[in-house]
Each structure stands twice: as structure tokens, then as C-alpha cells.
Amino acid sequence: xxxxxxxxxxxxxxxxxxxxxxxxxxxxxxxxxxxxxxxxxxxxxxxxxxxxxxxxxxxxxxxxxxxxxxxxxxxxxxxxxxxxxxxxxxxxxxxxxxxxxxxxxxxxxx
Amino acid sequence: xxxxxxxxxxxxxxxxxxxxxxxxxxxxxxxxxxxxxxxxxxxxxxxxxxxxxxxxxxxxxxxxxxxxxxxxxxxxxxxxxxxxxxxxxxxxxxxxxxxxxxxxxxxxxxxxxx
Numbered sequence: 400x401x402x403x404x405x406x407x408x409x410x411x412x413x414x415x416x417x418x419x420x421x422x423x424x425x426x427x428x429x430x431x432x433x434x435x436x437x438x439x440x441x442x443x444x445x446x447x448x449x450x451x452x453x454x455x456x457x458x459x460x461x462x463x464x465x466x467x468x469x470x471x472x473x474x475x476x477x478x479x480x481x482x483x484x485x486x487x488x489x490x491x492x493x494x495x496x497x498x499x500x501x502x503x504x505x506x507x508x509x
Numbered sequence: 510x511x512x513x514x515x516x517x518x519x520x521x522x523x524x525x526x527x528x529x530x531x532x533x534x535x536x537x538x539x540x541x542x543x544x545x546x547x548x549x550x551x552x553x554x555x556x557x558x559x560x561x562x563x564x565x566x567x568x569x570x571x572x573x574x575x576x577x578x579x580x581x582x583x584x585x586x587x588x589x590x591x592x593x594x595x596x597x598x599x600x601x602x603x604x605x606x607x608x609x610x611x612x613x614x615x616x617x618x619x620x621x622x623x
Contacts (some may be wrong), residue, residue, distance in 0.1 A: 430609055431608075431609035433611055433612075437542075440619075441616065441617075442614040442615060442616045443552065443599075443614050444614070445611050445613060453538070486551060486552075488612075490609050490610055491609065492607070492609045493608065494608050495540055495557045495559060495564060495565060495605075495608045496554055496557065496601070496608075497554070497563060497612060499551035499552050500551060501550065501551050502551060
């Protein structure tokens with residue numbers, strides 16, 4: 400089993416749709432969680448950190464479910480510009496290492 | 510615009526060449542990272558420097574040699590690379606006073622080995 404797993408997609412949605420991605424992690428000692436966005440042939444860009452209480456940034460909402468060991472990203476009112484690959488990353492407080500999921504590809508169509 | 514700057518943006522080299530990748534950040538971060546990313550794969554950690562000391566080496570072959578001259582700079586020296594080393598090489602930094610903080614990436618060096 401991979402340490403961090405994501406559905407590769409692609410998720411193909413119309414503009415204005417709401418879409419959600421999940422990311423499961425295997426190590427229950429994991430303490431830090433992030434979502435990154437990566438455009439084709441570009442670097443990953445930090446989208447948001449994921450906190451225990453959940454957090455929202457505009458159209459984006461991230462949540463953590465420790466009991467089931469997954470994090471989620473919800474995108475409301477999808478824009479064409481949201482088309483990208485979304486990577487989750489998981490870390491532990493004992494190490495500087497982040498483990499990345501393989502990414503979920505999102506395509507938003509007109 | 511990224512606050513982590515990498516040079517060069519593209520590099521083509523032969524298997525017998527020696528070259529270096531450079532990374533610079535001026536955010537006062539004390540942890541810096543090298544990642545390798547192949548197409549359609551996630552970034553794979555290679556090295557971590559914390560307060561200018563190497564703290565993680567993910568069993569990277571010795572043909573890759575990292576160097577951290579000061580808290581703002583990170584180099585990756587390349588020698589006798591193989592065609593399978595062709596990839597996007599990403600530098601990242603984080604605040605570094607403790608693990609578990611978000612990492613910020615440079616825009617990478619796209620490396621091709623002939």
C-alpha cells in the first residue's frame with residue numbers, strides 16, 4: 400500500500416461545478432497536511448495547509464479526517480483556470496520529509 | 510512569482526559533463542530541499558538541509574552532490590549522470606525552525622542527459 404494515495408482522475412467537470420478530491424495516508428503518526436496545485440510543466444504551488452478544524456480559502460475548502468486517515472479538498476464554482484493537477488502532501492513532526500501523492504488531474508470544461 | 514529562484518531553467522548535458530544547479534531564497538528560511546520529478550509522477554525527495562547541515566539523504570547516488578554554502582543558497586553538483594536522470598529538478602524551502610511546515614518550490618531546472 401502506498402503511503403499517500405490519490406485517485407489520478409481525470410475529473411472532468413463543467414464550469415461552475417463543485418468537485419471534491421480525497422487523499423488517504425497510511426501513517427497514523429502523520430501531523431502535517433497540505434494541498435498543492437501543479438500546472439503542466441510547472442512547479443507545485445502551495446494551495447493550502449490543512450488544519451484539524453478544517454479551513455477555507457475563498458472557493459477552496461480543506462478538511463482532515465484523522466479517524467479515517469484522509470484529507471479532502473473541495474472546490475466550489477469551478478473555473479477554467481482551476482484545471483491542473485492537485486497533489487496532497489503529508490508529513491510528520493519528527494521529520495522534514497513530505498510524502499506526496501501522485502496527484503489528481505482536474506479538467507474544467509466551458 | 511516564485512520566491513525561490515533556480516538556475517538554469519533548462520540544462521542539456523552529456524554523461525561525462527560536470528554541471529551545477531543553483532537555488533536561492535531570501536525568505537529567511539532555514540530548511541532547503543532538492544526534489545526530482547519525472548513526468549506524471551510526484552516530486553521525490555532527494556536531500557534536505559536544515560540550518561546549512563545535511564539532515565536527509567534519500568539514498569541518492571553519489572553522482573549527485575549537494576552543497577549549502579549559506580542559509581540562502583543551495584547547489585546540486587552533477588557528474589557522470591545517466592539518461593534516466595533526465596527530469597525536472599525542484600528546489601524548495603521552508604521556515605525550518607521545526608518540521609511539518611509548508612514547503613515553497615522554485616520553478617525548477619529541466620535537465621536532459623544525452
